[in-house]
Amino acid sequence: MDGHKIKTKSKFKVRHQKHKLFRANEPLLSVLMWGVNFSIHELENVNIPVMLLPEHFKAYVKIRIDNQNFNKEVMPSHFKVKEYCPLVFRAFREYWKIHDSSFRDSLTEPPIPLSETTKSNLTLYQSYDRRFILKFIAKEDVEQIHNILPEYHRYIVETQGDTLLPHFYALYRLTVDDKENYVLVMRNVLSTKFKIHYKYDVKGSTVDRSATDKEKLNPCPTLKDNDFIEGKRTIDLGSEQKKVFMERLKRDVNFLVSQHKMDYSLLIGIHDLDQGDIERDQTTSASDMNTSDLSGNESSEGSESPTQIGDDYSSDEPFTMRSS
Numbered sequence: 001m002d003g004h005k006i007k008t009k010s011k012f013k014v015r016h017q018k019h020k021l022f023r024a025n026e027p028l029l030s031v032l033m034w035g036v037n038f039s040i041h042e043l044e045n046v047n048i049p050v051m052l053l054p055e056h057f058k059a060y061v062k063i064r065i066d067n068q069n070f071n072k073e074v075m076p077s078h079f080k081v082k083e084y085c086p087l088v089f090r091a092f093r094e095y096w097k098i099h100d101s102s103f104r105d106s107l108t109e110p111p112i113p114l115s116e117t118t119k120s121n122l123t124l125y126q127s128y129d130r131r132f133i134l135k136f137i138a139k140e141d142v143e144q145i146h147n148i149l150p151e152y153h154r155y156i157v158e159t160q161g162d163t164l165l166p167h168f169y170a171l172y173r174l175t176v177d178d179k180e181n182y183v184l185v186m187r188n189v190l191s192t193k194f195k196i197h198y199k200y201d202v203k204g205s206t207v208d209r210s211a212t213d214k215e216k217l218n219p220c221p222t223l224k225d226n227d228f229i230e231g232k233r234t235i236d237l238g239s240e241q242k243k244v245f246m247e248r249l250k251r252d253v254n255f256l257v258s259q260h261k262m263d264y265s266l267l268i269g270i271h272d273l274d275q276g277d278i279e280r281d282q283t284t285s286a287s288d289m290n291t292s293d294l295s296g297n298e299s300s301e302g303s304e305s306p307t308q309i310g311d312d313y314s315s316d317e318p319f320t321m322r323s324s
Helices: 027-042 086-095 100-107 139-158 225-230 239-258 273-291
Strands: 060-065 079-084 112-117 123-126 132-137 168-176 179-187 198-202 222-224 233-236 266-270 320-323
Touching (some): 027 168, 079 086, 086 100, 086 139, 100 132, 139 168, 139 239, 198 225, 222 225
Antiparallel strands (some): 060 079, 079 168, 112 123, 123 132, 132 179, 233 320
């Protein structure tokens, strides 16, 4: 075998970094998903200071993308993303135990449009896992949030987060086709392990405070003060919970008054125990029928999987709702 040469080859498989595809029905939502992923990644190695300074409430992170070719079938070629006060909102998220990774995971999947709209007829969305509300707001609202943000932060720290005020988690500006869009991300207070059967938005006033006939056509409409009164509804919290609730409510209202805010309301979500029992029985019966299907085929209409509650889960406080 002298002079015989043996050649060996090593086969290498080149691995390319996988890109996450941000696919949504609207280019604007795809840009939002991309922007959330980008801003979280940019700040993942930045520590939140022990004390937030005035400059943190004026800071921002922004990026401009031109001639973007990746994922171009659902992403525009040109767009801009700006996140306002990133360390401030990140401090809020950490305070309420919203980790960056779970926040990113919730908002980099296509959000779900809600039937309700804002007063300016802007669309509301909820994250795919129902943990967050994505509210498109006007430029004037962004200025108001900036003005109240330092005092809002102080109030959250002083009350240790024990408040009925909205939980603000992030604020973005998205520029697509030369149009600026502003998105506020908030906690979805109706994301619970119980299905919400009734919703009321109450202001303590009866002037123009009735849901319209069109609004009542929604599967779970947001009813108002007059609807609550006409339905002869009462809420029994119990003496101890009533005391805690009223103290919290008065404290929050005093804060809003100190900030010269007048347009606010209380959102009430109600789970009907009797209706919930009926729905669970129906789900159980359907499940039993699927299990006993002699054909061995799985039913295409399986029961709805329970909502996954993330690390911002707060326990539900039971109370009694009745009609007098």
